[in-house]
Amino acid sequence: MNERLRELRDHLGLSQKAFGDQVDIGQSTIAMFEKGQRSLRDIHIKRICTEFNVNEKWLRTGEGSMFKESSDSVDTLHEIIRSFDIEQLELMKECLDMIIKEKESDKGSILNFQRTVTRPVYDLPASAGTGQFLDGYSYTNMEFPEYAVPPSSTFGVRIAGDSMEPEYFDDDIVFVRQQPTLENGDIGIFVLNGEGYLKQFEIMDDGYSLVSLNSKYPDIHITEGCAIRIVGKVLGKYSLS
Structure with a gap:
């Protein structure tokens, strides 16, 4: 599937x-998909197929054409409309104009009601891998519903992997307040020896550890000489799915 994703992107003439x-x-996630370092999840496949009108069967298996073809129902509707006379078409146009105005009014009401806020969002593998956060490097400004964003958060980080499941999932965005210290049990963003991590901070008798919520991943015990930096405390999360 990774080769077909690259083929699709090249066909569309888009950069990663x-x-x-x-x-x-x-x-960075697109790059890992194309290299086969990560697998596309159903949510990613649905999003790609919807946005670019891609044939899902082709993307998954290589069978069929790259893009969706017109459905039989659309073709049938087209034939019915072509059979109408001028008066019927004028009446249909008036009805459609009325429906469009109603939907635009509803959409405007929803948009006015739901306020949004903007946060810079970093990709954890790319940004943390170089140890660079909040320096204008490799981030995207994204809008979120105001209710979902903790007011004191400084930035967001897109999570990769399953080490913090069942609380934080792959492709979730966590909202972080930049601060140099954490208390025992806090969830934070760390840069350790040049690699970025989302972990729970746990104080031990002989130091401290970075703990994964997923039990299949071992704790990372911090020893003297480790190059570690606390980037900030996680205050909340937002799921794009």
Whole structure:
């Protein structure tokens, strides 16, 4: 599937970043998909197929054409409309104009009611891998519903992997307040030896550890000499699915 994803992107003439922006997936994640380092989840496949009108069967298996073909129902509707006379078409146009105005009014009401806020969002593998956060490097400004964003958060981080399930899932965005210290049990963003991590901070008798909520991943015990930096405390999360 990774080769077909690359083929689709090349066919559309989009860079990895431009492609990812349209389906709300980070550039580094797109790169890992294309290299076969990560597998596309159903949510990613649905998002790509919807945005670019891609034939899902082709993307999954390589069978059929790359893009969806017109459905039989659309073709049938087209034939019915072509059979109408001028008066019937004028009446249909008036009805459609009325429906469009109603829907635009409803959409405007919803947009006015739901306020949004903006946060810079980093991709954890790309940004944390270089140890760079909040320096203007490799982030995208994204809008979120105001109710979902903790007011004191500084930025967001898109999560990759399953080490913090069942609380934080792959492709979730966590909202972080930049701060240099954490208390025992806090969830935070860390840079350790140049790699970025979302972990729980746990104080031990002989130091402290970075703990995964998923039990299949071992704790990371911090020893003297480790190059570690606390980036900030996680205050909340937002799921794009």
